Amino acid sequence: MSDAFTIGFLTSVLAAAMMSGSAILYAALGEVLAERAGVLNLGVEGMMLMGALGGFAMCYWTGSAELGVLGAIVVGGAMAAIHAVLTVSFRANQVVSGLALTIFGGGLSAYLGASLVGKPAPDRFSRIDIPLLGDVPEIGNILFNQNALVYLAYVLVPLLWWFVFRTRPGLNLRAIGENPATADAMGLNIARQRYVYVIVGGGFAGLGGAVISLATNPGWAENVTAGRGWIAVALVIFGTWNPSRVAAGAFLFGAVEAGQFRLQGINVPVSSFFLNMLPYAFTVLVLVFSTMRTRRLRIGQPAALGRAYIREER
Amino acid sequence: MALYRTAEDLLKARLGRRSLVAGAGASAAFATTGLGRTLAQDATPDGDPFRVAFIYIGPVGDLGYTYAHDQGRIALEETVPNVETAFLENIPEVQADAERAVRGYAEEGYDLVIATSFGHGPAVLAVAPQFPDTQFIHISGYQVAENVSTGFGKIEEPRYVTGFVAGSMAETGSIGYVAAFPIPEVLRGINAFTLGAQVANPDVTVQVVWTNTWYDPQVESSAAQSLIDLGVDVIAQHQDTTGPQQVAEAAGKYSIGYNVDMSEQAPDAVLTSAVWNWGAYYIWAAEQIIAGEWSSNQYWGSWADGVVDIAPIADFVPEEIAAEAQAMAEEFASGTRGVTDIFTGPITQQDGSEGVADGASMTDEEILNMTWFVQGVEGSATG
Structure with a gap:
């Protein structure tokens, strides 16, 4: 077992990266949409947990993992709707509301899921080897021998990038996050748009939760996301509010998550504590860069992020 | 299978025997303080209820470590008359948080407060002196005080037997072990498991990967998947969830569960599990305190005490292997063998140097403070 960096080693790390990165990826994509619209939602962890539970519960009752995904998206969206009502309609502090949503989602999912703990999953997303593409040496193993939820990400990431940067509704979305007063003057309905993006973002977070409860760890256990929602929030900054960079960050x-165990498995003499630290060290670095003002302008944090919009108020 | 008992059976069968860690000077020193008497007065079966509070590190729904403790709590409540229990979940190993939880229960007048994780120790030791009428138990701790006791079990005994089963079923002789932190509790479990596996196959290797977390289903799964990609036949673990078992199930590999019987989560993978029966200890402790016979102690319960056990061996394990494992298990359960026998020489360390000399045995103290791997383990003992 001590053959070092072979091609097989690298492909197995990258293949595992696709799988374990996809949960964070969906949650981060959802957060990109909400933050692009100017709404900071720190409730990602809570929405993911509720999505994971909703997805598994739906799958458990119907026997279908696909319906489970649907359940996860609906539940995640419903959780986000709470945030939307509080921050958009009532103009509550977005940070406080988001934190409350995380705590609420954690507690509610534990309470509602108590009877589902340990129940075997009737269905799950298993690996599907795509014919032809899956046979391409190495690339096939990395990209095309994954579960359906990973394939869905391949489609959604470019689609979202195109939507945000190349379409009229995407331009409106960015305008709302940059300068809602101007967007309002242009005739956009700020409140309605923010509602839509926050709720859709919640649906993505729910989908991220479902990746765990229906694909990587089929079943329900309390706090199954174990802090991935927070990594997703950090990834949005890491990826500079750009879906394709967020995807790169997620993978x-x-x-890093998958690689560290494989490095340990072939007995590379690097401390596991050091490897564990790497993703967070990256995040800190990127936070440092993205908060430097000159860089910030170029990097693309929405200027109105975190602020409630009140018409006619300076 | 005869070996797996419910908490009630355990109580009946095992409570007569108990082992207190010898050589713990503190327990002798406090043995004569007679603290129990004041407690006994307000906690009789017909008087006020005897109230026990639990501080959990994880959620009771983890199906692992905390779930096992909660089963113990339920057994205590059902078995000992006039006992009331309460618990707090997800109390992190941060002194401020843990102290709030421990102090809260002590202030409410609970008779016994049990903190279930190693990192809760500083909080317990900080709060206990202010509440002399309350007894405290720190699970997996090492420091006692006048009203603070420690409690743990010799899970190495069932680990040794599960190691034998794993070693017998590992076709290529390669076993993977997903482990949380490089601390003595985990290291000695890996060593006992490996020594057991070597009984079945002297050339077996146990590849260890560290997750540096007790509870993270996806990380644990990812670690197990890495080991499977590297070619192991069996996945064992020292974690708090069933993640590694599920991965083994999906990959068509075998697995050894921990904490509780994990066969329901991975019916085709789990060969057997090394399990805790905390109820046996909690019931004994509560009864001792109620009877006024309790004094500060360091409890390290054995298989014969009923605190640890193995879950039923899967029916797809060949008969002769299962029978041999059962015979081994019976020796531990009856007390004719113990953890000291597992760590009796000759034992070679991972680097080839001598661990335990031929014929010599490690003391309890040495076992509890083990910091090295035996030969056959692959991976770093320092993380």
Whole structure:
């Protein structure tokens, strides 16, 4: 077992990275949408947990993992709707509301899920080897021998990038996050748009939760996300509010997570504590860069992020 | 299978025997303080209820470590008359948080407060002196005080037997072990497991990977998947969830569960599990305190005491292997063998140097403070 860096080693790390990164990826994509619209939602962890539970519960009752995904998206969206009501309609502090949502989601999912703990999953997303593409040496193993939820990410990431940066609704979305007063003057309905993006973002977070409860760890256990929602929030900054960079970041996190165990498995003499630290060290570095003002302008944090919009108020 | 008992059976069968860690000077020193008497007065079966509070590190729904403790709590409540229990979940190993939880229960007048994780220790030791009428138990701790006791079990005994089963079923002789932190509790479990596996196959290797977390289902799964990609036949673990078992199930590999019987989560993978029966200890402790016979002690319960056990061996394990494992298990359960016999020489360390000389045995103290791997373990004993 001590053959070092072979091609097989690298492909197995990268293949695992795709799988373990996808949960964070969906949650982070959802957060990109909400933050692009100017709403900071720190409730990702709570929405993911509720999505994971909703997804597994739906799958458990119907026997279908696909319906489970649907359940996860609906539950995640419903959780986000609470945040939308509080922050958009009532203009509550977004940070406080988001934190409350995380705590609420953690507690509620534990309470509602108590009877589902340890129940075997009737269905799950298993690996599907895509014919032809899956046979391409190495690449096939990394990219095309994954579960359906990973394939869905391949489609959604470019689609979201195109939506945000190349379409009229995407331009509106960015405008709302940058300068809601101007967007309002242009005739956009700020409140309605923010509602939509926060709720859709919640649906993505729910989907991220479902990746865990329906694909990587089929079943329900309390706090099954174990802090991944927070990594997703950090990834949005890491990825500079850009879906494709967020995707790259998510798979980098996945690769570090998967890679560290494989490095240990072949007895590379690097402390596991050091490897564990790497993703967070990256995050800190990026936070440092993205908060430097000159860089910030270029990097693309929405200027109105975190602020409630009140018409006619300076 | 005869070996797996419910908490009630355990109580009946095992409570007569108990082992207190010898050589713990503190327990002798406090043995004569007679603290129990004041407690006994307000905690009789017909008087006020005897109230026990639990501080849990994880959620009771983890199906692992905390779940096992909660089963113990339920057994205590059902078995000992007039006992009331309460618990707090997800109390982190941060002194401020743990102290709030421990102090809260002590202030409410609980008779016994049990903190279930190693890192809760500083909080217990800080609060206990202010509440002399309350007894405290720190699970997996090492420091006692006038009203603070420690409690743990010799899980190495069932680990040794599960190691034998794993070693017998590992076709290529390669076993993976997903482990939380490089601390003595985990290291000695890996060593006992490996020594057991070597009984079945002297050339077996146990590859260890560290997750540096007790509870993270996805990380634990990812670690198990890495080991499977590297070619192991059996996945063992020292974690708090069933993640590694599920991965083994999906990959068509075998697995050894921990904490509780994990066969329901991975029916085709789990060969057997090394399990805790905390109820046996909690019931004994509560009865001792109620009877006024309790004094500060360091409890390290054995298989014969009923605190640890193995879960039923899967029916797809060949008959002769299962029978041999059962015979081994019976020796531990009856007390004719113990953890000291597992760590009796000759034992070679991972680097080839002598661990335990031929014929010599490690003392309890040495076992509890083990910091090295035996030969056959692959991976770093320092993380």
